[in-house]
Amino acid sequence: MVLPxxxxxxxxxYLPMYGVLMAFQDYQLFGGxxxxxxxxxxxxxxxxxxxxxxxxxxxxxxxxxxxLGIGFPAPILLALMLNEIRALLFKRIIQTVSYLPHxxxxxxxxxxxxSMLSTDNGSVNMLLLKLNLIxxxxxxxxVPEYFWGILVGTGIWKxxxxxxxxxxxxxxxxxxHLYEAAAIDGAGRFKQIQLITLxxxxxxxxxxxxxxxxxxxxxxxxxxxxxxxxxxxxxxxDVIDTYVYRMGFLNNRYSYAAAAGLFKAIVSVGxxxxxxxxxxxxGSSLW
Amino acid sequence: xxxLSAGDKVLQVFIYILMLLLGFVTLYPFWNSLVISxxxxxxxxxGGITFWPRSPTxxxxxxxxxxxxxxQAFLISALRTVSGxxxxxxxxxxxxxxxxxxELMGRKYYMVFCVVTMxxxxxxxxxxxxxxxxxxxxxxxxxxxxxxxxxxxMIIFRTFFLGLPAGLAESARIDGCNHIGVLxxxxxxxxxxxxxxxxxFTAVYxxxxxxxxxxxxxxxNLIPIQTLLKQILNSNIVxxxxxQAIGTNAAAQDRLSLVQTVTSKSLIMAxxxxxxxxxxxxxxxxxxxxxxxxxxxxxxx
Numbered sequence: 001m002v003l004p005x006x007x008x009x010x011x012x013x014y015l016p017m018y019g020v021l022m023a024f025q026d027y028q029l030f031g032g033x034x035x036x037x038x039x040x041x042x043x044x045x046x047x048x049x050x051x052x053x054x055x056x057x058x059x060x061x062x063x064x065x066x067x068l069g070i071g072f073p074a075p076i077l078l079a080l081m082l083n084e085i086r087a088l089l090f091k092r093i094i095q096t097v098s099y100l101p102h103x104x105x106x107x108x109x110x111x112x113x114x115s116m117l118s119t120d121n122g123s124v125n126m127l128l129l130k131l132n133l134i135x136x137x138x139x140x141x142x143v144p145e146y147f148w149g150i151l152v153g154t155g156i157w158k159x160x161x162x163x164x165x166x167x168x169x170x171x172x173x174x175x176x177h178l179y180e181a182a183a184i185d186g187a188g189r190f191k192q193i194q195l196i197t198l199x200x201x202x203x204x205x206x207x208x209x210x211x212x213x214x215x216x217x218x219x220x221x222x223x224x225x226x227x228x229x230x231x232x233x234x235x236x237x238d239v240i241d242t243y244v245y246r247m248g249f250l251n252n253r254y255s256y257a258a259a260a261g262l263f264k265a266i267v268s269v270g271x272x273x274x275x276x277x278x279x280x281x282x283g284s285s286l287w
Numbered sequence: 288x289x290x291l292s293a294g295d296k297v298l299q300v301f302i303y304i305l306m307l308l309l310g311f312v313t314l315y316p317f318w319n320s321l322v323i324s325x326x327x328x329x330x331x332x333x334g335g336i337t338f339w340p341r342s343p344t345x346x347x348x349x350x351x352x353x354x355x356x357x358x359q360a361f362l363i364s365a366l367r368t369v370s371g372x373x374x375x376x377x378x379x380x381x382x383x384x385x386x387x388x389x390e391l392m393g394r395k396y397y398m399v400f401c402v403v404t405m406x407x408x409x410x411x412x413x414x415x416x417x418x419x420x421x422x423x424x425x426x427x428x429x430x431x432x433x434x435x436x437x438x439x440x441m442i443i444f445r446t447f448f449l450g451l452p453a454g455l456a457e458s459a460r461i462d463g464c465n466h467i468g469v470l471x472x473x474x475x476x477x478x479x480x481x482x483x484x485x486x487x488f489t490a491v492y493x494x495x496x497x498x499x500x501x502x503x504x505x506x507x508n509l510i511p512i513q514t515l516l517k518q519i520l521n522s523n524i525v526x527x528x529x530x531q532a533i534g535t536n537a538a539a540q541d542r543l544s545l546v547q548t549v550t551s552k553s554l555i556m557a558x559x560x561x562x563x564x565x566x567x568x569x570x571x572x573x574x575x576x577x578x579x580x581x582x583x584x585x586x587x588x
Binding site for chain 1: 299302305312313314315336400409410414416433491496498517521552555559562563571577578
């Protein structure tokens with residue numbers, strides 16, 4: 001009875017893997033995989049020597065590192081703060097509110113963020129004008145300098161609450177006696193967070209850190225497609241995934257796009273393997 | 288409760304303020320969008336709409352609901368969510384049940400076969416071309432079938448099934464129940480929390496997913512609501528929408544008033560709210576399930 005499901009996996013996950021071969025072909029629409037001429041590494045060479053290559057690589061790496069550096073600690077911080085709240089109802093409300101954006105699609109979030117930042121009486125512009133910080137509305141989503149900030153900020157805003165669930169659960173599992181003992185020894189809340197909470201949830205943090213590192217070339221796809229609709233942003237917004245999409249679907253360069261995609265897949269697997277090795281090392285030093 | 292020192296009190300106050308601020312920053316954009324959708328578009332254009340509608344009206348929603356494409360897209364999304372969730376959860380559970388049975392020969396190899404696909408994939412372009420060669424473009428099923436088996440969910444199911452007492456299935460087998468019967472009559476009913484969680488996540492995924500429809504579907508009658516919303520946000524088809532809605536079935540008097548009050552911004556916000564509401568209405572009630580679900584999901588690592 002597992003057979004039908006395995007056949008499904010074979011068809012929809014393994015057959016496309018065969019399709020990566022098209023990165024080494026000049027894929028022709030009517031020839032299909034079998035009748036297109038082989039061209040070796042021509043498309044890889046074209047990708048590496050294209051001026052887009054460095055822009056795309058830089059954006060991919062910078063955006064990933066920003067997401068890792070700022071987006072990763074954010075939910076931990078949120079969990080630590082939520083844990084300090086004594087009023088249970090208040091805590092529940094804040095938590096429920098903080099999950100909300102996770103359950104909405106990027107399209108909706110994009111629409112709402114776009115409305116907030118718009119020059120057409122968007123709330124952010126209205127606020128900044130009232131505070132006299134700016135003198136005329138800024139079109140935030142068409143200024144390249146602001147894009148990385150908006151992208152990373154929106155991502156954190158959307159996922160922080162949901163990601164905090166795991167950390168909150170880890171914190172809830174800590175033995176309360178530890179805190180009592182620390183309090184008797186004169187540790188304030190701040191010291192307790194530093195000396196008990198953080199060390200106790202360290203294993204969870206490390207696991208998620210490793211998963212995040214393995215994911216590093218996934219700088220984003222949906223969020224960038226949604227937020228970077230203005231072509232002015234292309235120099236700062238194009239990452240490997242959006243580049244593959246653009247080349248493949250908008251320019252119909254299927255083989256070239258597949259080559260860029262395959263390059264990313266290979267590097268990602270390498271990073272995943274490296275992260276896994278690091279995991280084993282850290283795992284052994286942990287216990 | 289322990290006594291708080293002065294420093295702790297400062298910390299407490301600081302955290303409460305920060306959390307209030309966070310709650311505000313999270314909610315306000317949605318609240319503001321709701322308010323704009325309930326305000327006359329012409330009035331919104333004057334600026335200053337923040338917390339309350341200044342010139343309340345349902346005109347924006349009237350135009351949205353008159354637009355047949357939005358109703359159709361809503362229906363497609365609903366169909367997709369229901370059928371996609373049922374099929375995916377059922378098939379994934381069947382696979383997980385099979386792989387949790389010790390008498391299945393070579394189940395280790397089948398596991399590896401499945402897990403590999405979590406790390407390697409053909410990528411966007413080959414998948415697209417394959418589905419096209421299958422002739423699945425522009426069909427409803429292209430939204431559901433390729434993703435029907437979720438290996439990630441399968442692992443969660445399987446972990447849960449392995450934790451159930453083995454005697455349970457055995458005794459049903461002895462009583463003459465076949466495997467499908469065991470799964471449907473015995474295993475699934477006692478797996479309530481996992482089934483609920485995974486159904487919830489799958490349903491949210493199907494309701495929110497817009498990208499696959501944007502590349503696989505051209506037929507305007509098969510576009511789900513999120514994909515339509517994305518198209519509306521990116522183009523000027525709102526204006527057509529407005530013209531279409533008022534052109535066909537409104538009395539002359541109505542037409543005049545709608546043209547005067549509805550703008551593309553107010554219309555976009557009303558459409559956004561229509562796409563948002565179903566989830567906002569249910570998710571707080573499902574909180575206990577998804578909290579549990581996230582934990583099951585993270586423990587398996």
